[in-house]
Amino acid sequence: MSLQFISVPPATSQSPTKLIVCLHGFGANAQDLASFAPLLNLPEYQFLFPDAPFAYPNQPGGRMWYDLNSKEYQGLISSRQQLRSWLKSLESTTGVPLSRTILSGFSQGGAMTLDVGLTLPLAGLISLSGYLHSKPEPVARESLPPVLLVHGKQDQVVPLAAARQAKETLTALGVKLKYQEFDMGHEIRPSVLTLMRSFVLDIIN
16 A cells, blocks of 8 residues: 655756655644755755555544554554555655665654664655654664754653653664754754755765
């Protein structure tokens, strides 16, 4: 089962040679992050914004990767499998390999980015206001992509402690990690986009 998604082609009108995939948070949908594509000023990239597989019951049009309010995160295993399969299919549909694809996400999407992204040969991972699952997928230490972790010091939704715990865990795994805290809440500010852009350009020239 494939994921529905919004595609924003390269602003250069050329065929894409680099991809950025952006995963939305709990209760949002693909539209929530799509407006950030032009703000990142990465004209050679194609952006893909998938909808999570499950409907969010409390918001019309809202989606979720799994039910945060359920025991054992109901739906996580299914979403994990669907996201991984969809990411693997992108090379055949876009012509861009995973080695030139960056996976990013906000909040629950940031958690899915770390969960699935660490198991694939991606160019890099970006988790904004995210967290690590308590039972992450096993990873092969020799092929871990570089990671950017960003979190707000005043985040009232995902505690800052979750980001610091993720930092410790990823560092222990040997991940090449860039970690940044901002004076903000559960949000994406222009300064975060600037840092994202710098990280992307450092990874894929």
